[in-house]
Amino acid sequence: MRRVCAGYDIDFEAFWVRRETNAFTLQREMMKRGERVPYDDCVVLEQLAEQHTLGLVSSNQHATVKEMLTQFGLADLFETVYGRTPTVEGFVRTKPETHYVEQAMADLGTVEGVYVGDSACDVQAAHAAGLDAVFIRRSHREEYTLPEEPAHEIHTLASLPTIPGIASSV
Template structure:
């Protein structure tokens, strides 16, 4: 771990707010196909969500332009999550308040849609992040999501940070950080308690309060 982090960048779902119920996203995929006149099997929709697959081939098989479908699917998924949040889904974790103890600039990089991230930041009045990136609603935007480092590297460039820490709750987060050349903190919340990682993060913590304690004191507000 470096003596000093110039910035700390966070994942969102499972780190700042609870993950989205799988059923909400499966419904969004089904609704998106329905909008194109396709009655897709729910098992296909579920697999695309649980395995984080862009169903481009399924779209092509039904004569749908994959780019047009994906853009609509992303809009549908974002609006579904926003409605879910308004219905008290995806609450903020209590320990998010601990981020006030971090003195360096904060960033946010998520595999969720950028529109969803913007909504969550505003709706929940989350801590101030100098930069925040979700995935763009295009096939290229989907291809650049974690474990690819693209969005993390973009955030680091905007923050002007080289020595940084990325905090996430999945192996994709750890790999993205490593590919971006920065430290990775694995947040082992209850939903990740039994996950076995095949790549080693810089360190693990059980919650955000423990994370703040691991960050060098020179980087924390007093």
Template structure:
């Protein structure tokens, strides 16, 4: 990669950046969550929450009159780690991440009970020298805390090392900048579908554009 030599380390988001899941799986989860909560979620609403298209998922749920705590409790209970892993695919252009010759970390909002089976199924565990699945304790992107924790695990804290974080959401860009890193926004869904344009130090639709 042409940017490989420009950075001492890389951090990456997972869902929507390196991998995605088949739509039928997403639709099924939202159908079951809707049954639990006594309401329906349209395809567009499911897409917005799954991809975080409008920023804070909790604020978006509240705007729809849905209690975030009740939603996420139902959501995580309806997710099947094995089925999700089997229905998850790696973006072809993301394979270059496995060739990076600098420390690489993963910072994802995907919960550990889902992340680990996905990494196992896709055989990409060894891509990452450190991993963190965000929780209420660690904080959520764009909070820089989870990013800085992974940087410390990699041994590249704020000590002059130049790093970059690549992700598909505005929260990834915000977390990168808040942690003093460059940001790559990987636009997988398209600006029109997202409803806005996300800025970044680099803006691409594929990692291939970074060659």
């Protein structure tokens, strides 16, 4: 992005601020219009939160993550929540980097846990942070190739409580 901005004589720092503002605004409006909604299997999160301590780490902007959790009534289910800061440094620290995962683990006072996600960077971040990875192979990920093997693979969050050995440690 720096090269493209330089090629068009655009101030990169100003561009980045505008980009981040536009991204947040667009996603907030998509949520309000019902174009961006949680997956149906997120209903299991309430059950999981009753039995386990949950944290959330996203590569999306922190403000967007908080907006989504609030708008869809999920905010009280997580003990700690991290999205990236709307800076270049925050972007660089996203998964598969472990910066935000490690912050969440510190908040939760643990070095053990299970990381559940639906992308290769989730599996890589889990492994790099010393966590078991559970990969959700959602319908849009059927042909998706993972560079590393997760400890478990499921097709829906609803299956998470049924995984032997994980149900008691989620």
